[in-house]
Amino acid sequence: MSQYQKTAGEILGRIRRARPVVHSITNYVVMNSTANVLLAMGASPIMAHAQEEIEEIVTIASSVVINIGTLSQPWIQSMKAAAQTAKKAGKPFLLDPVGAGATKLRTRTALDIIDAAVPTVVRGNASEILSLSSQGGTTRGVDSIHTPEEALDPAREIALSMETVIAVTGQRDIVTDGRRSLVVSGGDALMSYVTGTGCAASVIIGAFLAEEMDPLVATACALAFFGVAGEKAASEAPVPGSFWVKVLDALYTITPEQLGAAARISRI
Amino acid sequence: MSQYQKTAGEILGRIRRARPVVHSITNYVVMNSTANVLLAMGASPIMAHAQEEIEEIVTIASSVVINIGTLSQPWIQSMKAAAQTAKKAGKPFLLDPVGAGATKLRTRTALDIIDAAVPTVVRGNASEILSLSSQGGTTRGVDSIHTPEEALDPAREIALSMETVIAVTGQRDIVTDGRRSLVVSGGDALMSYVTGTGCAASVIIGAFLAEEMDPLVATACALAFFGVAGEKAASEAPVPGSFWVKVLDALYTITPEQLGAAARISRI
Amino acid sequence: MSQYQKTAGEILGRIRRARPVVHSITNYVVMNSTANVLLAMGASPIMAHAQEEIEEIVTIASSVVINIGTLSQPWIQSMKAAAQTAKKAGKPFLLDPVGAGATKLRTRTALDIIDAAVPTVVRGNASEILSLSSQGGTTRGVDSIHTPEEALDPAREIALSMETVIAVTGQRDIVTDGRRSLVVSGGDALMSYVTGTGCAASVIIGAFLAEEMDPLVATACALAFFGVAGEKAASEAPVPGSFWVKVLDALYTITPEQLGAAARISRI
Numbered sequence: 001m002s003q004y005q006k007t008a009g010e011i012l013g014r015i016r017r018a019r020p021v022v023h024s025i026t027n028y029v030v031m032n033s034t035a036n037v038l039l040a041m042g043a044s045p046i047m048a049h050a051q052e053e054i055e056e057i058v059t060i061a062s063s064v065v066i067n068i069g070t071l072s073q074p075w076i077q078s079m080k081a082a083a084q085t086a087k088k089a090g091k092p093f094l095l096d097p098v099g100a101g102a103t104k105l106r107t108r109t110a111l112d113i114i115d116a117a118v119p120t121v122v123r124g125n126a127s128e129i130l131s132l133s134s135q136g137g138t139t140r141g142v143d144s145i146h147t148p149e150e151a152l153d154p155a156r157e158i159a160l161s162m163e164t165v166i167a168v169t170g171q172r173d174i175v176t177d178g179r180r181s182l183v184v185s186g187g188d189a190l191m192s193y194v195t196g197t198g199c200a201a202s203v204i205i206g207a208f209l210a211e212e213m214d215p216l217v218a219t220a221c222a223l224a225f226f227g228v229a230g231e232k233a234a235s236e237a238p239v240p241g242s243f244w245v246k247v248l249d250a251l252y253t254i255t256p257e258q259l260g261a262a263a264r265i266s267r268i
Numbered sequence: 269m270s271q272y273q274k275t276a277g278e279i280l281g282r283i284r285r286a287r288p289v290v291h292s293i294t295n296y297v298v299m300n301s302t303a304n305v306l307l308a309m310g311a312s313p314i315m316a317h318a319q320e321e322i323e324e325i326v327t328i329a330s331s332v333v334i335n336i337g338t339l340s341q342p343w344i345q346s347m348k349a350a351a352q353t354a355k356k357a358g359k360p361f362l363l364d365p366v367g368a369g370a371t372k373l374r375t376r377t378a379l380d381i382i383d384a385a386v387p388t389v390v391r392g393n394a395s396e397i398l399s400l401s402s403q404g405g406t407t408r409g410v411d412s413i414h415t416p417e418e419a420l421d422p423a424r425e426i427a428l429s430m431e432t433v434i435a436v437t438g439q440r441d442i443v444t445d446g447r448r449s450l451v452v453s454g455g456d457a458l459m460s461y462v463t464g465t466g467c468a469a470s471v472i473i474g475a476f477l478a479e480e481m482d483p484l485v486a487t488a489c490a491l492a493f494f495g496v497a498g499e500k501a502a503s504e505a506p507v508p509g510s511f512w513v514k515v516l517d518a519l520y521t522i523t524p525e526q527l528g529a530a531a532r533i534s535r536i
Numbered sequence: 537m538s539q540y541q542k543t544a545g546e547i548l549g550r551i552r553r554a555r556p557v558v559h560s561i562t563n564y565v566v567m568n569s570t571a572n573v574l575l576a577m578g579a580s581p582i583m584a585h586a587q588e589e590i591e592e593i594v595t596i597a598s599s600v601v602i603n604i605g606t607l608s609q610p611w612i613q614s615m616k617a618a619a620q621t622a623k624k625a626g627k628p629f630l631l632d633p634v635g636a637g638a639t640k641l642r643t644r645t646a647l648d649i650i651d652a653a654v655p656t657v658v659r660g661n662a663s664e665i666l667s668l669s670s671q672g673g674t675t676r677g678v679d680s681i682h683t684p685e686e687a688l689d690p691a692r693e694i695a696l697s698m699e700t701v702i703a704v705t706g707q708r709d710i711v712t713d714g715r716r717s718l719v720v721s722g723g724d725a726l727m728s729y730v731t732g733t734g735c736a737a738s739v740i741i742g743a744f745l746a747e748e749m750d751p752l753v754a755t756a757c758a759l760a761f762f763g764v765a766g767e768k769a770a771s772e773a774p775v776p777g778s779f780w781v782k783v784l785d786a787l788y789t790i791t792p793e794q795l796g797a798a799a800r801i802s803r804i
Contacts, residue, residue: 029567029583031297035463040508045463046367047297050339053371060370071586072610074340099582102596103589193788195571195581240576241784248509252461299565299606303731308776313731314635315565318607321639328638342608516777520729 002265004182008221009260011212016042016256020210023061024203025049025079027069027098030196033244034203040251041225043207049078058085062210065203066119068109069098076109080116087117092209092218095119096202101131114162120215122158123167123202126151133158148174152268156181165215167223169201174268175220182220185264186227188234194244201226204251224263229254231262270533272450276489277528279480284310284524288478291329292471293317293347295337295366298464301512302471308519309493311475317346326353330478332361333471334387336368336377344377348384355385360477360486363387364470369399382430388483390426391435391470394419401426416442420536424449433483435491437469442536443488450488453532454495456502462512469494472519492531497522499530538801540718544757545796547748552578552792556746559597560739561585561615563605563634566732569780570739576787577761579743585614594621598746601739602655604645605634612645616652623653628745628754631655632738637667650698656751658694659703659738662687669694684710688804692717701751703759705737710804711756718756721800722763724770730780737762740787760799765790767798 021044026034031047038045048057051074058064064086066079086093097110110132113119122129126148133154148170155166160178168174173184191197201223208222209215232254233246254262289312294302299315306313316325319342326332332354334347354361365378378400382390390397394416401422416438423434428446436442441452459465469491476490477483500522501514522530557580562570567583574581584593587610594600600622602615622629633646646668649655658665662684669690684706691702696714704710709720727733737759744758745751768790769782790798 027583028296028564029571032300032463032568035297036508036512039461039463046370047295047338048367048371050341050373053339053373056371056373070583071589073586099584102582103584103592105586105589105592193575195568195575239785240572240788241781244572245509245513245781249507252508296564300568300731303565304776304780307729307731314638315563315606316635316639318609318641321607321641324639324641513777513781517775520776 004217004220004265005263006260007217008224008263008265009256011208011218011221012225012259013256014211015207018211019044020062020207021046021060022063022065022203022206022210023048023057024065024067025075025082026065026067026199029069030199033196034199036248037200037251038203038207040248041204041207049075051078051081054078054081055085058082058089058091061091063206064091064093065096065206066093066113067096067098067199067202068106069199071105071109079113083113083117083119092120092215094121094123094202094206094209096199097122097124097128097132100124100128107131118162118164120209121165121167121205121219123169123205125170125198126168129158129166129168130154148172152181165219167205167219169198169223173223175216175223177216180216181268182216182265183268184220184223184227186224187230190234190238190240190243191230193240220265221263224265225259227264228259228262272485272488272533273531274528275485276492276531276533277524279476279486279489280493280527281524282479283475286479287312288330288475289314289328290331290333290471290474290478291316291325292333292335293343293350294333294335294467297337298467301464302467304516305468305519306471306475308516309472309475317343319346319349322346322349323353326350326357326359329359331474332359333364333474334361334381335364335366335467335470336374337366337467339373339377347381351381351385351387360388360483362389362391362470362474362477364467365390365392365396365400366467368392368396375399386430386432388477389433389435389473389487391437391473393438393466394436397426397434397436398422416440420449433487435473435487437466437491441491443484443491445484448484449536450484450533451536452488452491452495454492455498458502458506458508458511459498461508488533489531492533493527495532496527496530540753540756540801541799542796543753544760544799544801545792547744547754547757548761548795549792550747551743554747555580556598556743557582557596558599558601558739558742558746559584559593560601560603561611561618562601562603562735565605566735569732570735572784573736573787574739574743576784577740577743585611587614587617590614590617591621594618594625594627597627599742600627600629601632601742602629602649603632603634603735603738604642605735607641607645615649619649619653619655628656628751630657630659630738630742630745632735633658633660633664633668636660636664643667654698654700656745657701657703657741657755659705659741661706661734662704665694665702665704666690684708688717701755703741703755705734705759709759711752711759713752716752717804718752718801719804720756720759720763722760723766726770726774726776726779727766729776756801757799760801761795763800764795764798
């Protein structure tokens with residue numbers, strides 16, 4: 001058992017006890033499903049995007065998740081304000097640059113948010129992450145055309161230059177702060193037949209960030225938890241509608257001990 | 269069997285026959301789930317927030333539900349317009365002040381809507397309801413930090429001063445018009461592991477208001493119905509993803525007779 | 537076996553291989569459920585409404601679906617822009633005029649979009665479709681008060697005058713380009729107890745349009761596929777919450793061969 005497996009279980013235990021409030025400014029498509037993910041695993045979601053209340057909401061929250069999946073100008077302003085407020089308040093925050101690389105608006109918005117305040121973690125698929133680097137990348141819609149492994153070197157570079165943690169998720173997940181790099185296994189191919197699984201990964205990381213100081217460890221442990229839940233769900237229901245219901249069930253039923261035994265995290 | 273049990277079944281029977289149109293202006297997180305709640309129980313949801321069509325929509329509808337869970341200025345204007353239009357047209361309307369007390373924007377918006385037109389019913393958790401009273405309250409995100417019982421006296425006062433029905437929901441629910449007070453039992457702890465269960469309670473009340481003139485009775489019967497559905501679902505699937513699916517199933521399958529036998533409403 | 541049955545299976549096979557990107561500008565209520573419908577059946581949804589990115593998104597997409605279920609001015613502008621961009625790029629696009637006839641805003645918006653660019657297909661219930669004809673119609677909320685059969689003649693006229701394909705869905709579905717008319721059987725009464733089933737039909741048509749040049753055939757085959765999935769789901773779970781989960785499962789599990797054998801499409 002690696003040190004990280006045990007840590008994954010311990011963080012989950014802390015989440016279950018503390019029920020941390022995770023503030024999300026996210027896209028319309030996944031608001032319901034990611035709120036349910038957070039509740040099922042034992043955290044407390046709060047969704048709010050009005051600029052007038054950003055500061056109060058960030059103050060209540062233990063962590064912040066910003067997801068650019070559906071954009072318009074007022075939301076972009078609120079995302080930047082939330083990033084800056086979280087940074088100022090010392091709250092961890094995650095950026096999910098959905099579709100970055102697919103359109104100029106999304107790439108620019110992701111970079112603008114990073115410019116406003118460097119996220120604690122950036123999680124995306126390989127295309128999205130590559131689009132944030134100077135060498136760029138291409139995206140086929142919101143689906144990745146790169147493997148996580150292909151993104152390891154640029155992810156390291158981005159992590160070093162931005163001083164953040166980069167998580168590249170796909171069939172296997174890579175997490176790096178530029179110096180330390182981890183690979184997380186788990187999940188199931190069915191995840192690509194359900195909307196918002198990447199967004200779900202992001203809010204789970206948000207909850208783990210609330211209860212673990214080391215963002216590299218928090219991110220890898222969160223992804224391992226989601227992976228274990230996905231595997232459990234797929235073994236029970238190998239079809240997408242039932243699978244997602246079982247993912248929510250698994251996020252609720254998996255104990256810290258079970259996660260400690262099943263998480264698959266290793267160094268690269 | 270109390271008089272209210274029988275009444276609960278009778279109102280449900282009327283809803284199933286009439287399929288009343290319930291107009292909701294609600295938050296992005298629960299639009300899908302509350303529409304499904306209304307359809308499953310036999311009512312007809314209509315979701316519309318554009319100011320240009322508020323008057324026509326309210327005319328079509330039998331009742332209106334306003335939920336402030338995600339706010340921005342255009343939506344706030346539409347909520348006020350819907351409240352005033354419903355009042356003018358003599359249609360019952362419910363206010364769900366999600367997160368009132370948590371941020372100034374939410375507290376002020378709830379009070380502004382009440383100021384624009386006094387709702388037929390206001391339903392919230394104890395923190396939200398207390399924030400509407402002169403003595404105020406505090407909210408931990410959108411989760412309540414008070415028990416319904418703690419809120420009985422202030423709820424009575426608010427009901428009397430506003431001339432409305434106040435419903436404070438939690439482990440047990442309290443419904444009062446200031447003179448008469450009822451307590452409703454039912455539901456399951458799993459409800460706090462699924463998003464939008466409070467919002468679901470609100471739209472169910474909206475449907476009951478469409479088919480029952482006495483808003484105190486309509487509200488208590490609606491909450492009893494949701495409670496019975498929650499208990500049935502939890503007995504069949506004690507895990508959150510499956511539980512919610514079973515709640516929708518139960519809202520559809522519970523007959524008026526079964527509700528008449530199982531509803532738990534008593535006077536305080 | 538009619539020629540269309542076999543064709544339905546063939547188109548589904550092409551979708552599973554190509555995973556076409558379907559761009560949706562749709563209402564808040566069904567964004568999650570229609571994204572899941574597209575993913576389950578093997579297509580790739582992309583939801584985006586910001587005007588700044590419409591052109592790039594339409595370029596990525598194989599087809600476009602515009603659904604007016606929840607409206608506000610910026611969204612209306614984006615819908616018109618998407619219609620024009622799709623037309624210009626030669627991409628098939630579908631209009632779902634949700635609630636047309638119920639409010640002036642919705643009727644006018646549907647007609648304005650048609651005016652901006654004639655859709656490849658317009659799909660609605662009978663009331664919605666009738667509201668687009670010169671003789672008008674009436675809508676009870678978003679629920680139809682007409683049968684598809686009543687709408688056949690006006691649908692033919694609209695199809696001819698607009699030079700488009702009109703699909704009128706209900707207990708049975710009618711698809712016409714004014715010259716050729718088809719009727720599709722299938723589905724289950726439970727579909728009216730779940731939100732967004734009409735919207736789901738629209739995005740399935742969107743996916744079929746991406747892989748079949750003849751929009752009349754694509755539309756009828758798509759509706760037949762949804763009908764077969766609905767029947768399969770209802771036979772497995774005759775209650776609305778579980779039913780919808782099973783619909784998603786069925787969209788994933790039904791093979792092209794099974795669809796070819798079960799699709800029910802005939803000429804009128």
